Amino acid sequence: MTKPDDPACTDHTPLAARGGPVSLALARVARLHRTAAGRRLRGLGLYPGQEFVMMHLWDKGPVRQSELIKAVDLDPSTVTKMLQRLEQSGHVTRSPDPRDRRAVLVEATDASCGLLEDVAGVWAALEEQTLAGLSELDRAEFVRLLGLVEGNLCTEAEDCPD
Amino acid sequence: MTKPDDPACTDHTPLAARGGPVSLALARVARLHRTAAGRRLRGLGLYPGQEFVMMHLWDKGPVRQSELIKAVDLDPSTVTKMLQRLEQSGHVTRSPDPRDRRAVLVEATDASCGLLEDVAGVWAALEEQTLAGLSELDRAEFVRLLGLVEGNLCTEAEDCPD
DNA sequence: AAGATTACCTTGGCCGACCAATTAATGGGT
DNA sequence: ACCCATTAATTGGTCGGCCAAGGTAATCTT
Secondary structure: OOOOOOHHHHOOOOHHHOOOHHHHHHHHHHHHHHHHHHHHHHOOOOOOOHHHHHHHHHHHOOEEHHHHHHHHOOOHHHHHHHHHHHHHOOOEEEEEOOOOOOOEEEEEOHHHHOHHHHHHHHHHHHHHHHHOOOOHHHHHHHHHHHHHHHHHHHOOOOOOOO | OOOOOOHHHHOOOOHHHOOOHHHHHHHHHHHHHHHHHHHHHHOOOOOOOHHHHHHHHHHHOOEEHHHHHHHHOOOHHHHHHHHHHHHHOOOEEEEEOOOOOOOEEEEEOHHHHOHHHHHHHHHHHHHHHHHOOOOHHHHHHHHHHHHHHHHHHHOOOOOOOO
């Protein structure tokens, strides 16, 4: 099917993805990164994705759910369900907002605050693993390029609130 | 809580993530990228993730499920369920392997082959959106850095088959 | 040849993430 | 006052992804 001497044979990129090698690499790295985060987070009783919610709550204190949704930029229904589970597992409390009976105030529990350092540790360790062997300059380049790409992926979606 | 003049105040990075700014940016970009891919793929009747399976099948023809699992590097159960849905939607056929009664042979249907070009188009468009405004040099740097990071995230998981 | 081990796949359960549709409360316009 | 658009959350459904177990079938061992 494939000739051993053809130079293209050493490239395992699928034909349909030849036009987007970077996207392919990005997708692979993304999944690896999330999986690695998940493995580390599991020891703390958190599921991947919950970290971002908790981080925001630790920083900002009690906050409207709508504010949280904007901050993490997720679908409202996603956040609702996540918060239900985080409440169940004791990481979060939810209470109705007296000033707006539609809204819900979310707050990290005192117990969960003990996790802040652990999560910070996990996050730092993940960073170290991710960037191992990269020079300071490479790291700076990487964040710069990620920033550009992020901008590109936000626009055109016709709603990227700043 | 935060002083308006503190230079750190313009940085919205959560405290717990200060030790991993790159990981944070990578996570954001990853989700945006996947969402963008999903939006484009939906027009073709594919869900994000299925593309990779189909790409491999289009390239390699009938293939053992175990081979497919290794190729896309996903959990076997994930692939099983994905294939059940892909079969249901007519993109794939599955048949028992006569040479090994445990195994299953998977093949892209003729109908699905019409999607190859569309997926390639989607993938190229996604690439263009992702990398818009980046110079040839920046793009090369980005793939290089992604490669390094991928290597870092593979190792330590103690199984990264080449 | 019988038993232990390994390989291949499936099932069930859980979670993150999306969309579509709904309920409930607020606020603006006339 | 009233109606109506907007905003806040929720529910139900579907998928991709993981883990833990389980059930066959092939293979290795003794």
